[in-house]
Amino acid sequence: MTKQPKSEFEGCKPLFVLSDSRRFQRVEISLPGRCIFSSGSEHPCRTVDISPGGMRLSALASPRRGETVLADIDDLGRFEGSVIRILHDGFAMTLRVPAAEREALAAKLTWHANQRALDIPDDRSHGRLVPVNQYAVMRTPDGCEHTVRISDLSASGVAVETSAPVRVGLHVLIGETEVTVLRVFEEGFAGLFLSPFAPGEINENTIL
Structure with a gap:
């Protein structure tokens, strides 16, 4: 029997794992958008909070409970879901986000949360x-x-050159700094710091 070559990952001790609860944490974020109801009518809206599994929207128009709604949100894209609650100032809906895209959405939400925290x-x-x-x-x-x-x-982030396999949403340590992969390109990736530096705290001599 031919012995298979060892993978570079074989025998490596796990370092840390992102929990499901953290992946789907709800983030308070205000972004403009447009909602498209099942009737085809379009209405302006704004996000109140969002996670990869659901979204709360502020809107003057209200859909029906259980209705399928499309939401085009600036900087995040288009989402489809079902209305689960009607609120006094809008509604809440589930999001049908493919599993392969949830990590990318979680990374974007982390980015926006960090922006809000540190302006x-x-x-x-x-x-x-x-x-x-x-x-x-x-x-x-x-x-x-x-x-x-x-x-x-x-x-707020870093651009890294590497041939190591990474994917959007992956959490890695660079030095002692936690980074979430936001975009992957041929020669490496761009990532966001989980705990961004304060303005003026970073310079050319900074070591992660």
């Missing part, structure tokens, strides 16, 4: 810098370590 601008180009020490060790949830190159960083 961080939407565009990471504000305050982006290249650190003096560009190399760091990245540890993945399975406990494996990879040497990576930091292309740039800001108070």
